[in-house]
Amino acid sequence: MPKYKNLELPISISGIASVSALGSSSEEVWKSYRDAIPLFTQKAVGDSVLWVSEIASEADRELRVLQQDPRYKKVDRSVLFAILAARKAVLPKHFSEKNTGINIGSSRGATQLFEQYHSSFLKENSVSTYTSPTTTLGNISSWVGQDLGAKGVQIEHSVTCSTALHALLNGIAWLRAGMADAFVVGGSEAALTPFTFAQMQALRLYSASTNKMACESLRLQKTKNTMVLGEGAAVAVIETGISQRTQAVVKGYGIASEIITHNSSITKDADCFQQSMRMALKKASLETVDCIVMHAPGTVQGDTAEYNAISAVFKEQLPLLTSNKWLVGHTFAASGMLSLELAVMLLKHNRFIENPFFANQRHAPTTLKSVMVNAVGFGGNAVSIIISKP
Known part of the structure; x- marks a missing residue:
């Protein structure tokens, strides 16, 4: 098919999944939305106790199972989140039959490992040989590609909080150009770390509420910032055309x-x-x-x-x-x-x-x-x- 023909075809979402406090399956996620109960727990951070949103218990169990794989013992939590979400969103046939690219970005990247390695460096003036390869920005997409067996392009970027939707735009561009048959796009974040909390508190963005309804998103009458930090990953598969797999266009x-x-x-x-x-x-x-x-x-x-x-x-x-x-x-x-x-x-x-x-x-x-x-x-x-x- 000539490349310009791709401009006329619709872009379909043929798979989408996430790992977060909402749950680790589409059924759990939808139930969380219907239940409408904030999924926050309290965490001691330095001298403060802050509300946070951690991955659900079943997702945490899946994470611990994944960490038993020798390949993933040294990778960051953000990588593990992305692997779990991608496994739920992607059909194996995407990689056996299609030229599939991957673009899963992150705002903060390998926060947990980076902070650990930096702390070790300050104490010992040396770092592990794993430091550089496990904290680079392209770490997430490349490991997801390894896990899925993908051979297409694997790229990563950071546009802070709009990163995942920018990944979707990138995927659309590659599909429109005829340079890929499908794209795995999304974002992953595991930033519940001391340095990240300190950054948000320095900006005076973090919620100081003692109530579990701590994040007053869309309460336009509020006079104080009420952001609550969460962790997780969400991934979609996009393709040109509409098929039986299509969930939305x-x-x-x-x-x-x-x-x-x-x-x-x-x-x-x-x-x-x-x-x-x-x-x-x-x-x-x-x-x-x-x-x-x-x-x-x-x-x-x-x-x-x-x-x-x-x-x-x-x-x-x-x-x-x-x-x-x-x-x-x-x-x-x-x-x-x-x-x-x-x-x-x-x-x-x-x-x-x-x-x-x-x-x-x-x-x-x-x-x-x-x-x-x-x-x-x-x-x-x-x-x-x-x-x-x-």
Whole structure:
């Protein structure tokens, strides 16, 4: 098939899975959304006790089994998360029959190992021979490729909290160019480490709440930041065309950046989101969508700016709005793909999952047909994805 023909074919999501506090199977994840109980536990961090979102018990058991494999005794927790999620999302035939690429990114990378090796270096002035190969940025995609037996391109990147959706965009570009038949895309984060907590506290972003509803994502009236850090990985398989495996179709996608005035914030009305959402709507030939899974990290400025952007784009006819960070915390690079997984589930089950901090002004439509997913990272790098039923 000539390469330009690929531009006319739809991009389908033929597999999607995650490992997080939500669970380790699609059934567990959907149940967690329906139960609507924050999945936070308290963790002692230095002199503080913080709310965190750790992987579910079954996922932790799977992780310990995986670590018994001699190949994976020296790799970082972020790699293990990605391997587990990819195994759940990917069919073996993708690698026996197709040229499949892999792009699974991370905001922080091998945080656990990097901090351990750096601590050892400060004490002993030397490091293990495993230090460099197990902490490089390409570590996650390459190990997932090894585990799955993939021979296609294996790349990794970091666009902080929009990393996973940027991976999806990269995969679409490779498929459109005819340089791959399928792509495994996503994000993985295992950043529940002392140095990462210290960074978030230094930015004054972390929730100080003593209540388990600690992350007030989409509570627009809050006056304090309420971000809660989580860990996990989420992975999708995308292909051109529609088949029996197709779970959803990517109808539109948009990307934008803005000139920032602060390293950790976006403009008051999130110009980057306005541009990315309008681009996605134009590519999808839509004027609106049924609902939006927002980025909404639980910070005062982040939540309000995104809401202002949505109001500017959709005006009085706001779609249904929701988020998942009030439930599972902010998983940095994995967060966008976790949101996309929720969007796929909303379409599959034809059920809207409410955010307890935001009262939508209209009822859900009888049939959910289209869902937009937003993500943005430090530096004002926004991505908007629109998916629909096959």
